[in-house]
Amino acid sequence: MPTNDTTSGTRRSAALLGIALALLIVAAVVTTLAARSRWWLPPLASAQGRSIDQLFIATFGIISVAFVLVHGLLALFVWLYRDRGQRASYWHENRALELTYTIIPAIVMTGLTLSAAGLWSRIHSAPPPQALVVEVRGEQFGWKARYPGPDGKFGRIDPRHYSARENPWALDPADPAAQDDLVLDISTTGELHLVVDRPVEVRIRAKDVLHSFFIPAFRVKQDAVPGMVTSIWFTPTQTGPYEIACAELCGPLHYIMRGKVVVQTQEEYDAWLAQTRS
Amino acid sequence: MAHVAHAEAQAGHELSFWRKYIFSQDHKVIGIQYALTSMFMAVLGGLLAMFIRLQLGWPGQSWPLLGRLFPSGMPDGQMNQAFYLASVTMHGTIMIFFVLTTLLTGGFGNFLIPLMIGARDMAFPFLNMLSYWLYPPAIIILLASFFVSGGAAGGGWTAYPPLSALPGAAPGSGLGQTLWLISLALLILAFLFGSLNYITTILQLRARGLSMMRLPLTIWGLFVTAILSLLAFPVLLAAAIMLLFDRIGGTSFFVPAGLLIGSVPVDHRGGNPLLWQHLFWFLGHPEVYVLILPPMGMISDILANNARKPIFGYRFMVGSIVAIAFLSFLVWGHHMYTSGMAPVLGTAFMTTTLVIAVPSAIKTFNWLATLWRAKIRFTSAMLFALGFLSLFVTGGLTGIVLAQPPVDIYFQDTFFVVAHFHFVMASAAIFASFAGTYYWFPKMFGRMMNERLGKWHFWLTFVGIYATFFPMHYAGFMGMMRRIYSPQIYAHLQGLQPLNVFVSIAAFVLFAAQFIFLYNFFRSLFRGPQAERNPWRATTLEWEAPSPPPHLNWGETLPTVQRWAYDYSPPDMAEDFQPQAAPAAVPTGRSREGRGDGGHAR
Structure with missing residues (x-):
């Protein structure tokens, strides 16, 4: 040996x-x-x-x-x-x-x-009927959100109308439902506002490449896929601020693609909505 | 085939240097070429991992010396994001395709298959040479991509479109991504040529008496892997060509209408990004088993040899290899639970994925049962084989967490996944490769490796791997995303930095320890003591040939196989092993019922 x-x-x-x-x-x-x-x-x-x-x-x-x-x-x-000079047993089958x-x-x-x-x-069941419905959109390198107006309808989106400043959601001006949509940049100036103990359905879009809508505190993650609208619903149970991260590689600044969520009581939420709309 | 080869052997003419060592058709030379090239790539892939850890350990830190070496990737010594993502992408690509796949199938597969089945060479030696010679051009194209405008591909080894399809989407989506696809396509061709060869050789050229159920498990692992590769790689090849067309031909397989990069509309319509994910993982998951089935086989043989005991449950071992391979085609969707794929598919893919735990458990407990009442000698090969067992179990178990879609919602694309696959696939496959190298080196080169250095290498690597990858689970618990340049801006990732520093230091030690192996390897190549024909007192056929085996492996006559591959410590024999090709012993009068070869074809 x-x-x-x-x-x-x-x-x-x-x-x-x-x-x-x-x-x-x-x-x-x-x-x-x-x-x-x-x-x-x-x-x-x-x-x-x-x-x-x-x-x-x-x-x-x-x-x-x-x-x-x-x-x-x-x-x-x-x-x-271990080898101590013994002989190994010839045992190799035991059904x-x-x-x-x-x-x-x-x-x-x-x-x-x-x-x-x-x-x-x-x-992945159907969200309850009383659920709040919001849309978020991932883009290089931030999150945007929109709430329907008092009509409760989201307006049509047409990329041809995109303008980074005036019309970041590319809403179609010809669609009456689009006139009153509330749009927010939830990575910089705004926050995604949710209501405590009220289910929320988040519909997720992507403007350019894949992203993933990840809120660690809610155990929520759903990819934002170009050309598709994905969705996930959940019920926040604690008021307070939370973070949205992007969990799918989307380019060099992927690591700063962060958004903000704030969970409020229904009264606080209503007050915020009324104030923002006016 | 054997006749032709035999005649050539008897002619005995000397081959020129070029035919013998460079454009060789000898499976042993090709195997060694594959292994050495893979080792070179492993150093590169490891180096890229060091860049990743440098950044994650000390984000924002400036390294002036490195800045001078890499002026474009690290201007003023500070790594830029594109270079970081190129490192991440190329580390994965190189380690998975250009190191582990090439080393296990191209290196060990080529060298071992003809020797372990008693053949003179592969069924198609020319195709075999062609297979190897597609590998260096693929490497050159891949490495060239570091020097083109925008740098190497930066979309991850999974290259998800639209990021990878739209050159304007990121620096790493430029020419670097095109070269990445071309390089991969070439390498896939090499794998396909190899796989065809391995399957044909194992089916057609086995020595007399070597029935399928007498094959060593190494060969079973390589055989089933070749079938997996042959069925799965063409799908990735097709997907890569489609993505190439999307990039340069104006097609839209993976890019839908209405996209905007910044404010610039994208001129594509009709594609679907999920299509790429399905195609990619249809290969990608079997690929994981391409990297783990040959190790499972090699480990089984090395364990049995060093435990001086037959492998436990040979038939269940073969059955579980086949079962794992079959199931591996039905689980790709478990990479896509959060992708937007229909939720009902998540349930289906979870079921098939958790079923794989059963054959994996069978293998693990069969290895443990092999050690029970054995006579274990702790060679370097055996230490790495035992280390493999530990790593495979640690990594396999976290797979049970990730297989469940509700739990995976949280862990998908976090460091928990990184920890999982670095244990079960990367580290386990690397450990098996080390075990295989220490074990078969004497046969490959006719010299012994240094056991003392081998043990140092084992201990530093084993501890280094756990220190590097185990804490990554905790980073995953905290929700640290993969492929991020820095976790520092996130509130939920505060407090992670000490952990990341620890992991980085452990990774540096782990990488440094591999130079002990390289030193041992190359020193033993020239200075190692001469190896006997059968230094480990092993049963399988490759040890019948001289060390190293001559061209065409066997002398005048091919070996004839008498029994199964695991006749260690058979009763009523003084020796504690009986080679597969040894003539049948004279009956001593005692019953030989229940011996391992009972019931198998003779």
Whole structure:
């Protein structure tokens, strides 16, 4: 044997690896516990987010058990079965054992699939009728929003009428519904105003390339796709200011494509709307 | 084929230097050419990762020395956004296509397939040479793109249109993106030539007695990978050509009507950006398995050899490779849960994705069962194989989080995804490549690598990988987006900077540790001790040939296979291994029922 592995070398390697794997388990657990106070999901502020977080925590628990189990067995085996001059056992088939670790993961995966599918279909169900409806549009490199006027209708958009200053939403002046639309730049001067505990449907457009409408606190993310209107609905549960980020690479200044949301009570919202419209 | 080759071997004429080392049709030379070129690209890809970490660790910091080296990308020593995105894009492109794919299939595949199945060469040696010689031009075109106006492509390795389709949309969407597409198209042709060759060779040129169910798992991994490549890469090739036409031919496959870049209307209509995503991930997901099935096979063989024990559950292992490969064609939509794709598809793709966890679990527990009551020797190859197990499990488990669309809403396009695939695909595949290099180096070059340096390399790499990629999960928890030049302006990402500094330093150490490997590799090439024919006391056929094997591999006669590939520590034998080609032992009177070859074709 050209390797310089002596018995003591094997023992040292086995001990090192066993300890390293055990330390890995400890480090993973300790850093995760430490991360909970500093590096965790941002405080939750939406109704849908609660179910998402619960599913995430449940899944995280399951995979943590598997992580500890596999690394624990690995650490144990490399120590116990290091070369000490013994003969390895000629054992390479056990149908019952193999079926066990086929069936158990299959059951766990089925459970996860069912619970995730239920939540997914609730998230993508039709928004409730009392929901606020707003539009946002992603563009290089900011977010714009529009609210329908008192007629409750969004006006038609025609890119031929685009003007960065006068008509940034490219509203069609020929459409009466477009006359009273309220348009805001929610990356610079304005904010996207939402009402606490009132569902909101956000319809998302893109002016140029792909973007992704991401509000971490609401656990909301939906791509803005040129040529399509995508949508997502959710219910903010906490008043206050929040951030919109862009989560899809959209060009060199992708990293500054930030927007602002503010969640208010219905009265505050009504007052803001009346004031802004006048 | 074998007859022709045999006749040529007996003629015994010396090949010229060019035919022997440069335009060689010998699978071993081509394999080594692929491996060395991949190593060169790996250094480049790693260097680009260092740029990414330099920026994320210290955003806004000026590095005057680097500024002098890269005046256009880092004017006054401060990295500009376009250069950052080019680094991100090219790091991914190079590592996935130009390093791991080429190294695993082109390097290990070429070298090992004929040797492990007892053939003299590939079925189509000329096609094989052609396959390699498409690779350097692809590299030259890719690297040239750094020096064109606007720099290299900056749209990510996924090159999502319209960003990648509209030259006016970003600096990196200029000529650099066109060159990226041409380079990729060339490389895909190389993969297709290779895959055709591997499939034909494995089906047609196996030694006598080597039935499919006696193949080592390395060959199973490479065989199924070749089928995956052959079915998936043409789709990306077609998509790349369509995108090229959108860019230079005025077509509109991926660009819809009514777009404005700034205030400039875009003259396209009728395309759909989601079409690219479907086509891209139809390749992109099988590609992940192109990078992980050969490692799974190689790891199985290296584990069995160093545990001196048969691989546990050979049939389940083969079955799970085939199952994973089949399922990999049905899961591409899990990259698109938030893309605007119909939500019902999200449910379907989640189901197929979570099913993959089952064959993956089978493989993991079979590897663990292989170690149970084994006799483990800790060679460098074995350490990397055990490290692979850990990385594959760590990365695979976070896949279960991402597979669920409601949870993925939050984690999509965050660093949690970056951490996930760097464990399960990148690090795991790299660990298998290192394990394979330490294990097969003696066969490739007839010399041994230094075990002491190998162990240092392992420990620094193993710790370095966990220190680099594990904290990225936490950045993902906080919601840090991928591909951002700096997280600093976001309120929800405040407090992240110490973590990013830690990750960057760990990444530098990890990168530096790889020079131990390079030193060991090149030093051993010239100074390593002579290798025996079978230094690891292994069972598989490649160890029957001399180290290194001569042209056409075998002498007068081809080996004949007597048994399966895993006869380690068989009962009633003094030796603790019995090679596949060793003549059947004289029966000793004891029952030989239940041995691994029982039931398999003879």
